[in-house]
Amino acid sequence: MINADHSIEWLVQKKNQEKLLFTPGPASLLSENLTGLRPCFGRGDIDYNQVEEQVLESLKAMTGHRYIARMQGSASLALEVSALNFLYGRVLIISTGYYSDRLKWLAESAHRRVCVINEVASVNWHEMDNVIGHFDWLVACSTETSSGLKLSITLLSSIAKRLGARLMLDATASIGLEDDHDLADVIGYSSCKGLFGLTGASFIAFNDFPIQEVDSFYLNLSTHLEKRMTGPYHALASLVDVLPNHDDFKFAVEENKTRFIRKMSNWLTVSAEYQPKICTHVNCNITSKDPRAVLYFSRGGMGGSIVCHLGEIHLKRQAKGDIQDVLEIAEIGS
Incomplete structure (x- = not known):
């Protein structure tokens, strides 16, 4: 009691x-998780708007990206939205374990649903230096908790450049803890794990807007950027006293x-x-x-x-x- x-x-x-x-x-x-909580609403609430702006600006500064979308849900949502909205052409998945397998499934699903992906290939991380040819996107889980493995984002970025590809990362387990997220074109992650917030929010950070339009209300990136639904208000509030x-x-x-x-x-x-x-x-x-x-x-x-x-x-x-x-x-x- x-x-x-x-x-x-x-x-x-x-x-x-x-x-x-x-x-x-x-x-x-954390005490800071609780001290940040407050009654809040997404429209007309000046106090909450200040909280959200502070958190999102801190996250953009942490990763060095120009834009960020926040949404209510797990990192899996952010990654599915990322796959549908950003991936196109030839896509190469770096295989590291369960969570890279999830990325492959999401890319293949995007291939079936949006029809701008021509091919989804994968390569074991031990062989990633040997990949040749041109790809439009390189997709990887930079920290794979299912196998206790970290891949250097700097190395992944150099491989992407060699292949002529952009880099998309599942940064769920690396955000806040590892360096060089700025080298990725698109990253998806959640409010917990290395950010130390409460569960419930996920984020997509990126520098350039996607070129395709997704025929879905919930899975279209614009829906979340324009805040057309209830957002992760309390999950974001749980971060406002943590991030400083x-x-x-x-x-x-x-x-x-x-x-x-x-x-x-x-x-x-x-x-x-x-x-x-x-x-x-x-x-x-x-x-x-x-x-x-x-x-x-x-x-x-x-x-x-x-x-x-x-x-x-x-x-x-x-x-x-x-x-x-x-x-x-x-x-x-x-």
Whole structure:
């Protein structure tokens, strides 16, 4: 039972003590998530309009893009809208796991529905340097949480340029944590994970408007740019007090990652250059006897375990990775 005299800080501390997250987002609860909430409406509400403008301008500054569309829904919505509105011609998908497979499905769906895509091809990320020919779009998931893999956006950009292609990224697990998103022409992502907001909002950031028109109210990018439906008001409000202090929360992720890497150095499956900040894949089974622990079970179905590093961000620069003390190695993989 919550006493009316208890502070927001007390409530947040209590809730975070009750549940220990090792999942890829949303992260642990922040006081700033709650202090940003307010009654709001999308038209005629000056206070909310200021909140939305502040959040969207911060996000554009973070990624270096000229335009941004916000919508109510998961990153999957942003990526489907992106595929339908931007992709055309020959499209190449970089295969990294479950979420790149989702990008391929979305591109193939756009091919059937909009009919401006001529071909959807894919290549395993190990072979992406060997691709030749011309493509109009290169599409990739720069941080693949299903396999604990990060691809350099700089490298993806250079491959796209070599192929004469534009670059579209699923930035859901890299936004706010990794660098160089400005090198992509189009990115889609959500309000949680590395932005540390509440779930419910997704975004498309881009520099040039799409050339095709999508015959759909909900899936047409213009609908969201022109705000013709209820927007993600409270998800955006949950970010307004977070983004000015984003570096403090990001520190907690990096500290958690550093401690886990040091502790699990004998079981790491990818080298340092491919390690994402949000999570780590190891070739052993991680368990916990603590009933508060929520472990991550990847949709990719690969062996070993993936541990994510967003469970202590409420501690900001006081985080030391102590949340990992409840984890145990149950069985070493082959």
